[in-house]
Amino acid sequence: MRRIAVLCGGVGAARLLAGLVQVVDPASVAAIVNVADDDEFHGLHVSPDIDTVLYTLGGVVEESQGWGRRDETFHAQAELARFGEETWFRVGDRDLAAHIHRTRLLRAGMSLTDVVDGMRRALGIRARILPATDAAQRTMVRTAEGWIAFQEYFVRRRTADAVREIRFEPEAAPTAAVRAAIAEADVIVIAPSNPFVSIGPILALAGMRDAIRSARAKVVAVSPIVGGAAIKGPAGAMLAALGHEVSALGVARVYADLAATFVLDEQDRALVRDVETLGVRAVATATIMRDDASRAALAQAALDAASR
């Protein structure tokens, strides 16, 4: 069985994973998921990227937005507001169950890795879902107003601030399960997620870059930038603000020291030659994941590109 490790942020990664489990044995897939977006709301531990992956692979995600639960209601949130709780981070009633359950187990001393493993089994998911770290690694973003927590930037301020600098604190290490998944992988896929605040925190974990570079796996990255803009989220604005070109080429430069192969959208086919001057093989294909078929096709294309 060919083993596949996928470095994951939220929506884009979850959709690629949903494609991957259609084209390979789901048990061969290890999703290594960013947790530096995790935060506490109403005293509950919220893991946005983990839950997006869980809900998507569990078939309960709200497809129209790519995250959160389908058929969601917000009755608890309305009452939390009445009690004066801050509610800029919206939490639905079904979603709340994940946060309550996770928080209870974490407080009881269970690792996030073990908590998430129980949750993915409860949702009938066969692919492994591995938090990148069990430590409290958190993304901080520097804006004109100083350093703020990621969710403050991302949700409360709706990514309106120009990002001047990003850091992850405190320094954290990948879990043993993540190190093993990297070492055992035949293919490592860098999902089409934000290179700075989704993939960045995973790569910033102690020893992670070296582990990927020294792994026997072929590494393929999929561009989250199509036609000069991000499919979703602030990746485009961040590339620009941090001095990178807002294009698939800009992303390829960020990953050039790790990925042997780079998948970009067919509408960026003109950039193939520029990417290849970085010493990276470039493959243009359809990368927009509208439905199950396009997700499966992109997953297959990425695996094929990696193995070529």
Add this chain to the structure above:
Amino acid sequence: MRRIAVLCGGVGAARLLAGLVQVVDPASVAAIVNVADDDEFHGLHVSPDIDTVLYTLGGVVEESQGWGRRDETFHAQAELARFGEETWFRVGDRDLAAHIHRTRLLRAGMSLTDVVDGMRRALGIRARILPATDAAQRTMVRTAEGWIAFQEYFVRRRTADAVREIRFEPEAAPTAAVRAAIAEADVIVIAPSNPFVSIGPILALAGMRDAIRSARAKVVAVSPIVGGAAIKGPAGAMLAALGHEVSALGVARVYADLAATFVLDEQDRALVRDVETLGVRAVATATIMRDDASRAALAQAALDAASR
């Protein structure tokens, strides 16, 4: 302003309070509420009697059952079950907000008294709602199978076990706010709640019986037993199991050392003379609280009886 302190359990007490605030200035009322039924579910602090009083006075209670939120949904609970959480204690989505909010503030170091005061203000309630204690006083019930926690007996086992003994642990003290409410009261009402597991824990608090006996207030108790059975809950079975007569007279004997006046239902009028042989003035009136009018009438009758 005549000050009124009410010793309270759940549904019966909440309904009497709803009557009381119709006939006196709500700001003159201090509800002293049992917290020995409190427990933790899903890692959240649940205060059943406090919430029944909050929801009833806040006008959001499910009237058909007397507790819980009106128009409640159970979406979070269904997902908690999917994650393997025990769900014999049902928690609705709207109700969950109270538990989440309370738990967050308690973990941050706030007293239950201050948490509940914020919640009653948020619900627009002018009467003060005072947890009997801020300590973790808990009711334990001894059955044929040994000592079990109150909610285990009450909810999970549906009061099916014969109760052989009741204890409250650890020993706890009333709050300063409760001691002041007792000392300042002109009338102390013992609500028609379970004498053993609702009023009992309040009276078991350190110094509480002496504080009531030495208070200048007139003390009036309202019988929760009508026509030889409890209006609601296991009070009848408990009276029998603990060797008491299952009647208003049996209840009057329990309170005879504290209450100068005892209000019983008009259908128990034949017991008035027996109650009075205990040295307690007995008043028969309509005690079944079907609607706002009957609640107000009972509250007024209790105040009148106390002052006569």
